[in-house]
Amino acid sequence: MDFKSIVAVVGEDFAAVDTFIADSLRSQVPLVNEVGQYIVQGGGKRLRPLVCLLAARACGHREGDDHIRVAGIIELLHTATLLHDDVVDDSGLRRGRATANARWDNPTAVLVGDYLISKAFQLVVSLRNITVMDIMAHGTCVIAEGEVLQLINQRDPATTEARYMEVIYGKTAKLFECAAESGASLGNTALQPAFAAYARHLGAAFQIIDDVLDYTSSADVMGKNVGDDLAEGKPTLPLIQAMKLAEPTDAELIREAIRTGGLEHLEQILELVRSSGALDYTMARAKEESDLALAALADVPASPYRKALEDLTRLALARNS
Amino acid sequence: MDFKSIVAVVGEDFAAVDTFIADSLRSQVPLVNEVGQYIVQGGGKRLRPLVCLLAARACGHREGDDHIRVAGIIELLHTATLLHDDVVDDSGLRRGRATANARWDNPTAVLVGDYLISKAFQLVVSLRNITVMDIMAHGTCVIAEGEVLQLINQRDPATTEARYMEVIYGKTAKLFECAAESGASLGNTALQPAFAAYARHLGAAFQIIDDVLDYTSSADVMGKNVGDDLAEGKPTLPLIQAMKLAEPTDAELIREAIRTGGLEHLEQILELVRSSGALDYTMARAKEESDLALAALADVPASPYRKALEDLTRLALARNS
Numbered sequence: 001m002d003f004k005s006i007v008a009v010v011g012e013d014f015a016a017v018d019t020f021i022a023d024s025l026r027s028q029v030p031l032v033n034e035v036g037q038y039i040v041q042g043g044g045k046r047l048r049p050l051v052c053l054l055a056a057r058a059c060g061h062r063e064g065d066d067h068i069r070v071a072g073i074i075e076l077l078h079t080a081t082l083l084h085d086d087v088v089d090d091s092g093l094r095r096g097r098a099t100a101n102a103r104w105d106n107p108t109a110v111l112v113g114d115y116l117i118s119k120a121f122q123l124v125v126s127l128r129n130i131t132v133m134d135i136m137a138h139g140t141c142v143i144a145e146g147e148v149l150q151l152i153n154q155r156d157p158a159t160t161e162a163r164y165m166e167v168i169y170g171k172t173a174k175l176f177e178c179a180a181e182s183g184a185s186l187g188n189t190a191l192q193p194a195f196a197a198y199a200r201h202l203g204a205a206f207q208i209i210d211d212v213l214d215y216t217s218s219a220d221v222m223g224k225n226v227g228d229d230l231a232e233g234k235p236t237l238p239l240i241q242a243m244k245l246a247e248p249t250d251a252e253l254i255r256e257a258i259r260t261g262g263l264e265h266l267e268q269i270l271e272l273v274r275s276s277g278a279l280d281y282t283m284a285r286a287k288e289e290s291d292l293a294l295a296a297l298a299d300v301p302a303s304p305y306r307k308a309l310e311d312l313t314r315l316a317l318a319r320n321s
Numbered sequence: 322m323d324f325k326s327i328v329a330v331v332g333e334d335f336a337a338v339d340t341f342i343a344d345s346l347r348s349q350v351p352l353v354n355e356v357g358q359y360i361v362q363g364g365g366k367r368l369r370p371l372v373c374l375l376a377a378r379a380c381g382h383r384e385g386d387d388h389i390r391v392a393g394i395i396e397l398l399h400t401a402t403l404l405h406d407d408v409v410d411d412s413g414l415r416r417g418r419a420t421a422n423a424r425w426d427n428p429t430a431v432l433v434g435d436y437l438i439s440k441a442f443q444l445v446v447s448l449r450n451i452t453v454m455d456i457m458a459h460g461t462c463v464i465a466e467g468e469v470l471q472l473i474n475q476r477d478p479a480t481t482e483a484r485y486m487e488v489i490y491g492k493t494a495k496l497f498e499c500a501a502e503s504g505a506s507l508g509n510t511a512l513q514p515a516f517a518a519y520a521r522h523l524g525a526a527f528q529i530i531d532d533v534l535d536y537t538s539s540a541d542v543m544g545k546n547v548g549d550d551l552a553e554g555k556p557t558l559p560l561i562q563a564m565k566l567a568e569p570t571d572a573e574l575i576r577e578a579i580r581t582g583g584l585e586h587l588e589q590i591l592e593l594v595r596s597s598g599a600l601d602y603t604m605a606r607a608k609e610e611s612d613l614a615l616a617a618l619a620d621v622p623a624s625p626y627r628k629a630l631e632d633l634t635r636l637a638l639a640r641n642s
Contacts, residue, residue: 029466031473084435088428107409107472110431114405115465117435121442122458128451137443144436145350151428152352 001311009308010053017049020072035112039079042095048074052183055195058305059187074179076120083113131185139178146170155233157255168207176203194296201293206316208286211236215273233261242278290317322632330629331374338370341393356433360400363416369395373504376516379626380508395500397441404434452506460499467491476554478576489528497524522614527637529607532557536594554582563599611638
């Protein structure tokens with residue numbers, strides 16, 4: 001199945017999530033509406049809500065629209081973190097469009113992000129579902145810790161693969177996990193741990209691929225600049241592994257680039273990341289994570305929803321943007 | 322009663338709130354601990370938790386420690402907004418100490434603020450009290466909207482008193498309201514609306530006084546710089562009223578100062594705010610709000626707790642820092 005066919009498995013629900021998000025963003029304060037709409041319409045693939053919907057359906061959830069609400073809340077939380085991430089990283093471009101901090105300013109992006117977090121909190125509470133509340137409440141703490149941990153690692157060439165994995169678990173995998181776990185909790189709760197594990201590994205694979213693409217893709221395809229991570233001194237897995245594999249003087253060049261940030265040695269470092277075998281290693285780690293994701297679904301009864309989640313995992317690994 | 326005597330009415334509970342906050346801030350991520358402790362220990366008077374504790378006791382809440390938890394959550398939310406406010410306003414000084422964004426940097430202040438919001442959310446959910454959840458969930462949305470509204474008003478000399486009141490209701494009064502309402506909800510729920518109204522007006526009075534002090538106090542006493550609001554182009558009530566009362570050319574000077582921000586004409590504007598009668602008008606508005614706060618308690622049974630809340634209102638009006 002390609003992405004379109006996967007979406008089609010929960011087609012109506014997927015469209016309903018967008019309506020729910022648009023309705024939720026209506027505020028009395030015009031700037032909140034404007035920025036909220038701008039960011040949410042900026043799009044992205046809505047992967048996290050998709051995972052949530054498929055998990056809910058795969059677990060037999062059939063009644064009502066709580067799965068749509070939960071999926072929408074997940075996307076609102078994701079949007080809030082994007083707003084703040086772009087402030088923190090001083091990013092100007094996301095998905096081919098100006099970021100909110102670039103189009104408006106940092107104060108607007110910080111405060112509208114706060115509004116989205118609060119709104120998500122309010123919507124979670126309005127579900128009156130204590131399991132979902134616990135998942136989201138714990139999840140947002142882990143995500144926030146992951147973001148702070150990423151900040152600590154920044155410009156630190158001593159960052160290990162273990163610390164890198166801790167960061168991507170927090171900043172990316174956890175929200176995927178929340179999406180699948182809360183979706184699953186609406187149906188057969190015995191399957192919750194399987195879906196949590198599935199999405200945790202899917203999210204990790206997704207982020208590792210993201211970090212590879214930062215060195216291999218192009219601005220046209222990605223909608224953001226190549227080498228952004230290097231420019232910000234972020235020690236992602238391709239760099240961590242290249243430092244291990246490269247000759248000492250080359251490794252020192254990478255260490256220095258992480259310490260200082262900037263793109264002065266981009267071409268040389270791109271070449272080192274490729275020639276050292278660091279990219280192959282990183283791709284293999286992503287493959288391991290996606291295999292673990294698939295394995296987690298082993299005991300889940302077969303269904304078009306499970307099949308869609310499996311295919312989504314393969315697509316996430318093969319993507320180029 | 323002076324402030325110390327008011328605190329003594331709930332002395333043990335008040336100390337327990339600090340312990341609860343310190344425990345809640347323990348994170349696996351050292352930077353989160355460090356910044357969190359720094360800000361919370363930076364102090365402030367813990368007015369909001371105090372109001373929460375007194376409201377809970379005045380409403381007959383006696384069993385367990387939910388009032389301490391709720392009061393602590395309120396202070397965590399307050400701390401999170403301070404962290405983000407200081408980023409938004411680019412403030413360097415608060416309560417006589419460097420702000421987190423000044424001591425660390427903006428990314429740290431934004432992300433640790435996000436952690437505190439998430440942590441507060443998690444603690445609210447862990448109370449398993451749907452009334453408190455609703456109060457907090459709705460409250461944080463109103464607060465976030467108030468912050469965005471303040472941003473819209475900034476550098477806009479056409480800001481009316483009504484728009485100013487809307488901002489201070491959102492950014493300040495609402496959290497006082499949440500504190501008193503959630504505290505009251507732990508006891509005699511019939512009294513909830515009275516305490517909500519009390520704290521809403523107390524919070525408004527408190528903020529109006531704050532905005533007066535920005536023109537009349539000194540850095541030594543306030544622990545922040547005089548004229549901060551003017552420097553940021555914030556049309557607070559002293560300026561809004563001075564524009565109404567002053568001669569056309571003087572009013573135009575104020576308008577221009579709001580449009581551009583900065584302290585170029587601070588002395589002249591201080592003089593206009595004083596001589597025009599704008600400060601007297603603003604103080605009278607604060608008095609009105611504090612009278613409304615006291616009136617809201619009229620039907621609350623007499624108790625040392627009610628007395629303490631009344632005296633707190635008088636102190637808030639008379640404070641000079």
